[in-house]
């Protein structure tokens with residue numbers, strides 16, 4: 225599949241009153257057409273900052289790009305002016321957020337908000353945009369679209385608002401959809417419906433998706449590839465099968481161990497002890513070393529390189545060095561009844 229986005233060595237800092245926070249540290253990944261890449265990791269690991277960097281939504285200051293490039297259509301998005309970004313956002317790259325209320329405009333009807341992009345980017349007339357809006361609402365499964373399109377966000381339920389936001393994000397057939405915790409605030413049934421909707425739309429339109437989530441169940445169900453972030457870095461990346469069935473980074477083991485399993489509801493979840501590093505003074509070595517039960521001397525002094533385990537799997541862990549002792553994943557890392565690629 226054709227590569228459409230290439231993030232290379234991206235580092236983003238925030239200048240705060242106390243210190244400079246290194247939120248994203250030398251992150252690299254590619255995204256291909258028709259592919260869903262999940263970005264997972266604990267709170268504060270840099271997932272949203274990575275996503276917002278692509279959309280150039282990082283407030284600057286306090287934020288700044290310290291290094292790297294974000295290549296889209298052969299051009300570096302970091303070099304784009306705000307004006308140039310306005311014609312990329314919404315048209316080429318769409319984004320949906322956890323809480324639609326923060327991105328939907330409460331004073332505008334849903335119809336107007338869908339029409340905005342269509343009028344601006346697709347040169348549609350108001351009437352054409354309205355008709356397309358009705359179609360889009362139907363597409364995302366909102367009943368009575370002719371009536372609903374004239375309503376305001378507060379007249380929609382949470383799940384419907386999420387659908388409306390997807391309709392807005394997809395209105396101009398973007399090549400990339402970035403979804404930051406798109407279903408976290410929704411109950412499980414609606415969550416599943418929204419994910420199915422995104423999968424279905426992806427099949428139809430070929431849109432590539434970057435899906436940010438805490439929920440490994442969502443990853444197993446919806447992603448093709450996974451990037452595991454910790455302390456501002458991608459510590460492991462691989463196909464969804466590799467990450468679930470052959471994880472090699474102890475942090476990935478920890479994440480999998482803290483996931484509820486479908487076949488065993490009684491089993492205690494194993495939270496990873498300790499807390500993430502202070503990104504205003506990040507450790508020299510592996511960010512996970514302080515919490516890693518297998519950490520060796522080198523781990524806290526030197527950032528491990530990426531070991532290429534397959535064409536798709538890359539893991540930054542010194543345990544993979546030939547000189548390191550052989551360590552097997554703990555027994556609790558067993559995906560149990562989870563259906564990967566379900």
Ligand SMILES: Nc1ncnc2c1ncn2[C@@H]1O[C@H](COP(=O)(O)OP(=O)(O)OP(=O)(O)O)[C@@H](O)[C@H]1O
Pocket residue numbers: 238239240245246247265266267268269270271272273274283286503
């Ligand atoms: N505007 C900002 N000013 C200062 N620091 C920020 C700002 N935005 C993000 N950060 C810091 O950057 C780091 C990464 O944050 P980010 O929001 O990307 O985490 P995340 O992985 O998305 O977490 P969550 O799962 O909670 O959404 C955090 O330490 C956060 O405090």
Ligand SMILES: [Mg+2]
Pocket residue numbers: 271272273404
């Ligand atoms: Mg976030």
